[in-house]
Amino acid sequence: MTEPAVRVDTTSPVPPYEQIRAQLAALIITGRLTEGERLPTVRQLAADLGLAPGTVARAYRELETAELIRTRRGAGTRVAAPPSEAKQPDPNQLATLARHFTAAARALGASPEAILLAAHQALK
Known part of the structure; x- marks a missing residue:
């Protein structure tokens, strides 16, 4: 992820973690973020957005649960392969x-x- 494609509106009634999750999910589903592309670390994205790391961590956890990203120690967080069958x-x-x-x-x-x-x- 080379450019800051995620933005958070702190005046929105939508929680920041959900804004992050929804925006990243849309970028992945539309193909703007491709399989294997590395996402910023939790700390880096939190610093870029001016948020607590726990907020970004929650968004990443939900994206992992949805199988859109995967995190591996030493390899960072990357966009997962698209599911082989539509869920x-x-x-x-x-x-x-x-x-x-x-x-x-x-x-x-x-x-x-x-x-x-x-x-x-x-x-x-």
Whole structure:
């Protein structure tokens, strides 16, 4: 990861670890971060973002649980190989993402109709 592609909005209702997790997951899933690419250390990314190392560590743990990254002593944290078969998304993770999105949209003053419209447009 050669450029700071992750940003954290401290005014967002979405917790910083979730912002980091979601952004890195999107970069990996879209192929902007490729298999074997090395991620910054927990301490380095925390320093770059002005966050506590535990915040970044939690995001990395969740990415490891999702099998998007792997950490090995001496080799650092790297993007994992894509799964050989497509997995069904975890319904709990989807519900959490939906709650974060709606909370952020409501904080902007969006109506339920506007939130649904934005979700439908994002799916296209």
